[in-house]
Amino acid sequence: MIEHQLLEATLAADRFSAEGKVHRLKLLKAVADPTRLAILDRLAGCGERCHCDLESDLDVPASRMSFHLKVLREAGIVESFRQGKRVSYRLTERALERIHAALPTASVGCELICVPIGDAVDGGR
16 A cells, blocks of 8 residues: 555656656556456456456466466555455556556656747747
């Protein structure tokens, strides 16, 4: 939980600090894997799935599924919870917001080089 809060604070505070870049890369690496992306697709569509269902849905062995879910959990994208003897997973409340915040944006830093279109066309008159 503390790691998730640190990630959110870092993303919000300074995307371009060394620490901010490390956290952004960790998050983007977490989703930049075909199996993990398939897990996210499944959870986004179904809401929640147990570990065993994800294994069978995606034809991934239990040990590999555990590894992929751990990566997604540590990145703050999914959370686990118990349902009887089963462990189920779902997207965290702010998963999509975290992923979106980690993505590069076209407008960041643009104020340093952009001029209004009218100024560029009119030569600043």
